[in-house]
Amino acid sequence: MSALAPKARRRFGTTAIVYIALLAVMIVGAVLVNTAGRNFLSPGNIRDILTGMSVLGFVAIGQTLVILCASLDLSVPYVVSLSSLLGATIMAGNPANIIPAVLVTLTVAAGIGLLIGLTVTKLRVNGFIATLGAGLIIKGYLDTQYKGTAGSMPWEFQLIGATGVGPVPVSTIIMLAAALLVALFLSKTRTGNHMFAVGGNEQVSRFSGIRTSRPTVVAHMLCSVMAAMAGLLLASRLGVGSPTVGTQGGYDLLSIAAVVLGGTLLLGGRGSIWGTIGGVAIFAVMDNVMSVIQLNPFLKDVVRGVIIVAAVAVYTGRAIESRRPRFGRDSQSSMYPSVDLQLAMDQEKERDHEPTS
Amino acid sequence: MSDNKIANSTIAVAKQMGKRVRIDAAAWIVLGVDFAVIVAFGAASDWRFLRTENLQALAVNSSQIVLLATAVALILALGEIDISLGAVLVASSVASGQVLSVLQVDSTFLILSIGLISAVIVGSICLAVNAGVLLILKVNSFIGSLATLGIFTGTVYVITNGSNITGVPITVQDAFGSYRLFGFLPAPALVAVIVALGAWYVIRRTRLGVHMIAAGSNRDASIRAGVKTQRIVLITFLIAGVIVGLAGFIDLSRFGTTDIAGHQTDALSAIAGAVIGGTRLNGGKVSILGAISGALLASILQTGLIVVGLPSFYQLIAIGIVLIAAVAIGQRRKDVRN
Numbered sequence: 001m002s003a004l005a006p007k008a009r010r011r012f013g014t015t016a017i018v019y020i021a022l023l024a025v026m027i028v029g030a031v032l033v034n035t036a037g038r039n040f041l042s043p044g045n046i047r048d049i050l051t052g053m054s055v056l057g058f059v060a061i062g063q064t065l066v067i068l069c070a071s072l073d074l075s076v077p078y079v080v081s082l083s084s085l086l087g088a089t090i091m092a093g094n095p096a097n098i099i100p101a102v103l104v105t106l107t108v109a110a111g112i113g114l115l116i117g118l119t120v121t122k123l124r125v126n127g128f129i130a131t132l133g134a135g136l137i138i139k140g141y142l143d144t145q146y147k148g149t150a151g152s153m154p155w156e157f158q159l160i161g162a163t164g165v166g167p168v169p170v171s172t173i174i175m176l177a178a179a180l181l182v183a184l185f186l187s188k189t190r191t192g193n194h195m196f197a198v199g200g201n202e203q204v205s206r207f208s209g210i211r212t213s214r215p216t217v218v219a220h221m222l223c224s225v226m227a228a229m230a231g232l233l234l235a236s237r238l239g240v241g242s243p244t245v246g247t248q249g250g251y252d253l254l255s256i257a258a259v260v261l262g263g264t265l266l267l268g269g270r271g272s273i274w275g276t277i278g279g280v281a282i283f284a285v286m287d288n289v290m291s292v293i294q295l296n297p298f299l300k301d302v303v304r305g306v307i308i309v310a311a312v313a314v315y316t317g318r319a320i321e322s323r324r325p326r327f328g329r330d331s332q333s334s335m336y337p338s339v340d341l342q343l344a345m346d347q348e349k350e351r352d353h354e355p356t357s
Numbered sequence: 358m359s360d361n362k363i364a365n366s367t368i369a370v371a372k373q374m375g376k377r378v379r380i381d382a383a384a385w386i387v388l389g390v391d392f393a394v395i396v397a398f399g400a401a402s403d404w405r406f407l408r409t410e411n412l413q414a415l416a417v418n419s420s421q422i423v424l425l426a427t428a429v430a431l432i433l434a435l436g437e438i439d440i441s442l443g444a445v446l447v448a449s450s451v452a453s454g455q456v457l458s459v460l461q462v463d464s465t466f467l468i469l470s471i472g473l474i475s476a477v478i479v480g481s482i483c484l485a486v487n488a489g490v491l492l493i494l495k496v497n498s499f500i501g502s503l504a505t506l507g508i509f510t511g512t513v514y515v516i517t518n519g520s521n522i523t524g525v526p527i528t529v530q531d532a533f534g535s536y537r538l539f540g541f542l543p544a545p546a547l548v549a550v551i552v553a554l555g556a557w558y559v560i561r562r563t564r565l566g567v568h569m570i571a572a573g574s575n576r577d578a579s580i581r582a583g584v585k586t587q588r589i590v591l592i593t594f595l596i597a598g599v600i601v602g603l604a605g606f607i608d609l610s611r612f613g614t615t616d617i618a619g620h621q622t623d624a625l626s627a628i629a630g631a632v633i634g635g636t637r638l639n640g641g642k643v644s645i646l647g648a649i650s651g652a653l654l655a656s657i658l659q660t661g662l663i664v665v666g667l668p669s670f671y672q673l674i675a676i677g678i679v680l681i682a683a684v685a686i687g688q689r690r691k692d693v694r695n
Contacts, residue, residue: 119685302515
């Protein structure tokens with residue numbers, strides 16, 4: 001437990017970097033957009049950016065929890081598609097069916113997450129493989145059952161995707177509320193706290209008396225439920241459910257990229273929801289700027305890839321430095337002399353800063 | 358770590374390897390399942406499934422995924438992963454097609470060699486980039502290849518402007534893609550078999566192979582035992598790049614054009630194939646025979662279901678279940694042994 005204090009400070013540090021990067025991206029974006037003769041901060045443009053955040057935001061919030069537990073979810077695009085179809089077919093254009101449809105969809109998603117979580121914890125199948133398999137199974141089901149779009153969303157439900165408070169879309173407000181709830185869950189509940197522990201080191205957590213399977217199972221369930229929320233939101237925008245809406249968005253890899261861009265460690269145990277929201281915002285601003293200045297749309301993938309590599313290279317440098325002492329490695333036997341030098345310098349820096357902070 | 362421990366861990370690795378050569382159970386089981394499924398589809402389709410033309414088509418169709426599974430198995434052996442292989446395949450087929458359609462040479466030999474060499478060069482450049490991101494920038498190979506997947510795909514789309522390459526000489530189809538050696542053996546399948554045998558030989562019979570598996574089982578221990586792991590990683594990625602480049606050339610030569618939008622799930626399918634065949638995701642255990650058998654299982658199910666008249670989508674459900682089951686059983690066996 002004594003390790004918690006410095007850990008908390010470093011976590012804040014990474015999240016701060018994410019928001020500094022977001023600010024930088026926004027400034028560069030504003031300049032580029034202004035040279036193209038458009039206003040970056042116009043209400044319409046802000047609404048576009050926030051709308052772009054909402055769907056990926058939902059998926060990335062869930063993905064953050066799973067990655068914190070040192071697992072991974074590649075099945076999200078298929079859960080998104082399945083949920084859009086379930087929601088739309090159960091509602092079938094009737095506003096009276098909205099609540100049952102939402103409940104059924106979220107329950108089915110929670111069930112899928114439960115099965116994945118149990119496969120990961122009880123059968124001890126790696127999360128990558130378990131969700132790759134689960135994704136294939138759901139895709140097989142979707143492809144055999146649905147030939148195209150199905151169902152229809154009542155107008156009342158479509159309003160969720162279409163209206164806003166000022167320039168802020170309702171969907172984004174719901175997404176940010178979900179982020180707040182999940183962030184509180186992580187910091188205030190036992191299971192939430194245990195997610196960091198289990199993701200950091202499962203063995204040690206078990207020896208410390210934590211039921212190691214529960215956090216992972218809960219994370220997978222919440223991740224599938226969040227993907228289902230994204231699916232319902234997409235269906236509310238389209239007015240129908242679609243079997244390909246999730247794969248078209250590429251939400252599996254995009255959400256993992258957003259989570260990692262937000263400073264969460266892919267190996268688990270360290271990260272934050274607000275970092276992820278920052279990562280999602282960076283992607284949304286980049287997408288917006290690139291379409292406003294009418295850059296070749298195919299270059300988006302390239303720019304995004306370069307940003308991911310650059311960001312992770314920076315984080316990894318920091319992770320190596322801050323992780324090394326936890327293994328209690330003495331510098332004599334080290335095979336990373338340069339890292340140790342860096343580490344020594346860092347420690348010196350920290351010592352200098354200690355009294356002031 | 359003391360010298361004694363290093364010696365012990367080296368001996369342990371050697372012992373494990375000896376064991377693995379003898380009992381590569383998962384791979385043989387999956388191969389058996391492959392044959393059983395082929396026979397079952399044969400029986401269910403009035404033996405239409407076992408006709409020579411159908412088996413030839415199956416062999417050609419699966420040659421690319423077999424090559425990708427072989428490539429990814431080598432990378433998984435190191436404890437690394439690469440999810441950009443589908444994009445690399447597309448990049449190399451586009452490069453090859455572009456070069457051939459611009460040059461418009463006449464001789465069959467020149468067409469095949471130029472096409473092949475440009476595909477292989479681009480394939481290995483792409484994987485050299487991935488190796489660089491991993492070794493120099495120290496970015497985890499999953500995230501690194503996720504990022505380069507976007508970079509490669511985006512670059513291909515910018516170069517081709519989103520449309521497939523046309524004007525590739527028909528010779529690539531006649532002399533390679535649709536060519537049947539001795540009148541019955543499809544050339545792409547023959548290439549896939551030769552490459553897989555080569556990969557098996559490297560892993561099981563060369564020092565490079567021993568070092569790859571050592572680096573995959575325990576990177577720190579192998580560094581201390583004097584293995585130049587960075588070099589091993591780079592060489593392995595380059596070999597994988599050559600193999601994926603070959604797969605890209607096969608893709609071009611089968612239809613005489615590229616398929617830039619059609620390979621998005623190839624990398625994950627290849628990983629699934631390798632893992633079904635007993636290759637471990639976190640390194641140190643690899644089976645080329647298993648990777649081939651696992652990759653073949655998906656192709657056999659897909660073709661077979663169509664021949665029998667069922668929706669081929671059931672293949673996805675079957676592979677998903679087999680994938681999870683294979684890993685769960687492998688995990689159980691490992692637990693028992695420990």
